[in-house]
Amino acid sequence: MLTHCSGKYQGIAGDVAMRPQHQKRLGGTRAALFVYATTGLENMAFISTAVSLVTYFYGYMNFSLTKSATTLTNYLGTAFLLSLFGGFISDTYLSRFKAGILFASFEVVGYALLAVQAHFEQLRPTPCNPTQVNQCQQATSNQEAILFTGLYLVAFGTGGVKAALPSLGADQFDERNPKEAESLASFFNWLLFSITTGAIFGVTFVVWICSNPGWDWGLGVCSIAVLVAALFLLMGRSMFRDYVPKESPILRILQVFMVAIKNRNIPLPENAEELHEIHDREAGVTTDILQRTDQFRFLDKAAIITSSLDASELRSSGSWKLCTVTQVEELKIIIRMLPIILSTIFMNTCLAQLQTFTIQQSTTMDRNLLGFQVPGSSIPVIPLVFMSLLIPVYDRFFVPFVRKFTGIHSGIRHLQRIGVGLVLSAISMAVAGIVETRRKSVAIDNNLVDSPGPLPISVFWLGYQYAIFGLADMFTLVGLLEFFYEESSPGMKSLGTSISWCSLAFGYYSSSIVVEVVNKVSNGWLASNNLNRDKLNNFYWLLAGLSIVNLGIYLMCASWYKYKEVNMKQIDTGSNAAKANEVNIQVPNA
Numbered sequence: 001m002l003t004h005c006s007g008k009y010q011g012i013a014g015d016v017a018m019r020p021q022h023q024k025r026l027g028g029t030r031a032a033l034f035v036y037a038t039t040g041l042e043n044m045a046f047i048s049t050a051v052s053l054v055t056y057f058y059g060y061m062n063f064s065l066t067k068s069a070t071t072l073t074n075y076l077g078t079a080f081l082l083s084l085f086g087g088f089i090s091d092t093y094l095s096r097f098k099a100g101i102l103f104a105s106f107e108v109v110g111y112a113l114l115a116v117q118a119h120f121e122q123l124r125p126t127p128c129n130p131t132q133v134n135q136c137q138q139a140t141s142n143q144e145a146i147l148f149t150g151l152y153l154v155a156f157g158t159g160g161v162k163a164a165l166p167s168l169g170a171d172q173f174d175e176r177n178p179k180e181a182e183s184l185a186s187f188f189n190w191l192l193f194s195i196t197t198g199a200i201f202g203v204t205f206v207v208w209i210c211s212n213p214g215w216d217w218g219l220g221v222c223s224i225a226v227l228v229a230a231l232f233l234l235m236g237r238s239m240f241r242d243y244v245p246k247e248s249p250i251l252r253i254l255q256v257f258m259v260a261i262k263n264r265n266i267p268l269p270e271n272a273e274e275l276h277e278i279h280d281r282e283a284g285v286t287t288d289i290l291q292r293t294d295q296f297r298f299l300d301k302a303a304i305i306t307s308s309l310d311a312s313e314l315r316s317s318g319s320w321k322l323c324t325v326t327q328v329e330e331l332k333i334i335i336r337m338l339p340i341i342l343s344t345i346f347m348n349t350c351l352a353q354l355q356t357f358t359i360q361q362s363t364t365m366d367r368n369l370l371g372f373q374v375p376g377s378s379i380p381v382i383p384l385v386f387m388s389l390l391i392p393v394y395d396r397f398f399v400p401f402v403r404k405f406t407g408i409h410s411g412i413r414h415l416q417r418i419g420v421g422l423v424l425s426a427i428s429m430a431v432a433g434i435v436e437t438r439r440k441s442v443a444i445d446n447n448l449v450d451s452p453g454p455l456p457i458s459v460f461w462l463g464y465q466y467a468i469f470g471l472a473d474m475f476t477l478v479g480l481l482e483f484f485y486e487e488s489s490p491g492m493k494s495l496g497t498s499i500s501w502c503s504l505a506f507g508y509y510s511s512s513i514v515v516e517v518v519n520k521v522s523n524g525w526l527a528s529n530n531l532n533r534d535k536l537n538n539f540y541w542l543l544a545g546l547s548i549v550n551l552g553i554y555l556m557c558a559s560w561y562k563y564k565e566v567n568m569k570q571i572d573t574g575s576n577a578a579k580a581n582e583v584n585i586q587v588p589n590a
Contacts, residue, residue: 034236040198048202077508082159087498103160110153348507383470421476426547
C-alpha cells in the first residue's frame, strides 16, 4: 500500500481552499479499491437503465420512438450536467466522501420510485396493441409526473456520485510523489475498468431481469445495487484521505473577475514579479505556486498591488481587493479548458445514438443466439467486453512501454489520448451507416418493411459500430477525467472532473436538438415511427461527416492549450531563518 506523509495542506495554489485530514497508512491502492467497488455497482445500475429505458418508454409508457429517444437523452444529459452541482458541493460544503454518500441516497430513492411505478399497472397507461400503434392510450399527467420524479431523482443522485468518486479515488495518490503519480495515472484506467465491469453486469444480468421477470424487478435490483455501493463506500471511510473543503472555488473565481474589472484602468507593471503572490513561511508546508502566463492578460490586473491596500490585504491569498497570481492562473486554466470540453461534445452526441436508435434497431433484428433470445439492450456488452480486455493491456503493457520514450507517467499526453478517441468515433458512425444500409436492404428484399417481426439479419451486425465506439470511449473518457483532474487546482478537483462529465451532458442534449433539426430539414428522416421506412443510415452518414469537422476543431483547440506550470516550494524553517528549495515544473501529463 502506498503511504503519504502526515501534515497540513495550506498552500496558495488553491490548497488554501482544502485541508486534507490524512495520516500515515491512509490512501493508496487499498483505499482506492472501495472507490472501484462503489463505482462498479453504481454504474451497473445506471448503464443498465441508460441502454434499456428507451424500450420502457416506448413499450410501457406508450411514448413515440422520437419522444422515447429525446426523453432518454434529456434524462442522461441532466444526470451528467448535475455533476457540476455535485462537484461544487464536494469542493465547497461537504467532503468528497460525504457527498458520495448523500447523492447515492437520492439515487436509491429514485430507482425505488420507478420500481413502484413499474409494478403497479394503474400507475402506467394500458399497453399498446402492436398492430394499432397509432391508437395507443397516452400516459396521464400524474403517471408522467411519477416517471419524471423518479428519473430525475436518479439523475440528481448519479450526477453527484460521478462528481465525488473520481476525485475521492484520485486523492488517495499524491501527484508530487513520482511513484504515486504513476499509480494516479493507473487509477483512472482501473476506474474505467470498474465502470466497464459494472456496465457488463448491467447490460446482461439487469437487462435480462427487466426483459423477463419484469421492469419492477430490474429497477428494484438497481435500487439495491446503489444501496450496497454506498455501504462499500462507508466501509472504506477509515482508509480514505478525505479532503475537507475550506473555501469556495466559485468564490475565488468571482474575486478575480471583480478585482480585474475594478482595476481595469490601471496599467499592468512592466515587471511581472511586481504582481501579488504569497510565499507561505510555515514550517514543512508544501505550496504550489502557478507560474504566470501571457494569455488573458486582462485578468492579471486582479493581482496589481495599489497604494490603497493595507498590510493584512497584502498577506492575503485572495480577497475582493487583491488576488494572487496563482488565483488568477486558476481562472485562466478553467477558461483554457472550455474549448477542449466544447470540442468533445459532438462525440457524445454520437454516443447518444448508440443508446437510442441503435437499441431500437436491435429490436427489429434476429436476436437468437444458440436458442437464447438476446435482449436488444444487451448488445452494448460487445464493446464492454472488448474494453475490459484491452484496459489491463493498455495500463500494464502499452503505458510502461511508451513511458520509456516520452517520460510521461500516463504514456501519452491526455490531449493526444482524447484525439485518438475522436478519430475512432467518426469511424464508428461511418460503420453504423453501412450496417443500417445493410439492415434496410434485408427488410426491402424480404418484403418486411411494415412487419413488426424480426428481420432475417443477426443483431450482432451492430457489434461492429459498438466495438469501435467502445475503443473511442476508452481513450476519450479517461483522457478527459485525467486531464481535468490534473490541470485543476487542489481546491477544484471535483469541479474539474465534473466538467469532463459535462461533455456527455451537452452531447445528450445536443442529440435531441440534432434529431429535431434533421427531421425538419430532411423532411422526416427519423419521423415515421418505423425504422424500416426511416432513413437512419443517412443520419449516421451525416454524423460521421460532422465528426470529422469536429476533429479538426479539436486539433486547433488542443494545439492552442497551454499547460499549467507549477512552482513547488518545500519550505523548511530553521532556528534563525526560513530556507526555501524551489523547483519549476511544467506538468507533463496535461
